[in-house]
Amino acid sequence: PAQIGLLVGKLEVGTRDFVLALVPFPDWKDDEEGAGGGAAKADTALEVDEDWIVEHATQVSRMLPGGVDVVGTYAFASDAAFKTASAALTSATVEIARVANAVGVPATRSHHQRANHRLVLHLSSTTRKRVLRRCVVPTSRSAPIEPATPVEHATGRVASQMVRIAARPEIHLRL
Numbered sequence: 001p002a003q004i005g006l007l008v009g010k011l012e013v014g015t016r017d018f019v020l021a022l023v024p025f026p027d028w029k030d031d032e033e034g035a036g037g038g039a040a041k042a043d044t045a046l047e048v049d050e051d052w053i054v055e056h057a058t059q060v061s062r063m064l065p066g067g068v069d070v071v072g073t074y075a076f077a078s079d080a081a082f083k084t085a086s087a088a089l090t091s092a093t094v095e096i097a098r099v100a101n102a103v104g105v106p107a108t109r110s111h112h113q114r115a116n117h118r119l120v121l122h123l124s125s126t127t128r129k130r131v132l133r134r135c136v137v138p139t140s141r142s143a144p145i146e147p148a149t150p151v152e153h154a155t156g157r158v159a160s161q162m163v164r165i166a167a168r169p170e171i172h173l174r175l
Contacts, residue, residue, distance in 0.1 A: 002046050002075070002076060002077035002078070002081055002125065003024055003025070003075070003076045003077070004024075004025060004046065004048065004053070004073060004074065004075045004076075004077075004085075004089065005022055005023050005024035005025050005073065005074055005076075006022070006023040006025075006053075006056065006057055006060055006070050006072070006073055006074070007019045007021075007022060007023075007070065007071050007072040007073060007074055007119055007121060008020055008021045008022075008023055008060070008064065008068060008069070008070060008071065009021070009068065009069075009071045010067065010068060010069070010071070011069075011071050011115040011117070011118075012115050017071060017119060018071075019071060019072075019119065019121070020068065022074055022121075023060055025052075025053075025056055046075060046077045046081040046082065046084065046085040047085075048085050048088035048089050048092060050088065050091060050092040050095060053073065053092040053095075053096070054092065054095050054096055054099055057070045057096045057099070058099060061100070069100065070096060070100070071118060071119055072093050072096075072118040072119030072120055072121065072135075073089055073092060073093045073096070073118075073119075073120055073121070074120070074121035074122070074123060075089055075120075075121070075122055075123070076123040076125055077122075077123075077124075077125055078124065078125050078126045079124055079126055079127065082122045082124070086120070086122070086148070087147075089120055090120055090133075090135045090145060090147065090148050091145055093118045093119075093120050093135055093148075094118065094135055094137050094138070094145050096118060097115075097116075097117075097118045097137040098137065101137070116136060116137050117134050117135060117136050117137060118134075118135055118137065119132060119133070119134055119135075119151075120132070120133045120134075120135055120148050121133075130153070131150060132150070132151050132153040133148035133150050133151065134148060134151045135147075135148040
């Protein structure tokens with residue numbers, strides 16, 4: 001079935017952005033409204049609930065280790081379903097960036113939070129193609145959101161290039 005979710009990774013590592021994982025939205029049903037934020041009612045309709053996507057991205061961001069954050073959204077759907085939902089998905093992705101940029105004092109924001117773009121990935125369920133697009137976050141809320149532009153992408157082994165630092169502080173306490 002069609003599905004939408006979050007891209008987790010790192011933005012602007014040198015000249016590259018890294019996507020480390022896809023986090024699907026949990027399946028849930030709301031008694032009053034029917035299908036939830038990531039559910040598809042039919043093969044040609046992909047429901048995108050912007051508020052729910054932003055809330056889920058906020059919750060996922062809180063659970064991620066330092067240096068890794070939500071870098072965008074993805075949709076696994078037919079080409080027709082993605083075409084009708086792409087504007088709403090891009091808008092939700094821009095809103096995720098705005099919320100991340102609003103966190104904290106500007107001097108304490110991470111490099112990731114200052115990035116002015118996010119990614120939208122379409123995984124076609126019909127042709128099996130992957131199309132990655134970059135959406136630029138407008139500088140003001142009143143500025144229109146530009147359509148996401150395609151970017152070149154490749155798969156590779158990123159985890160082997162990451163550095164893990166472990167600290168075990170010793171505490172001596174005397175009462």
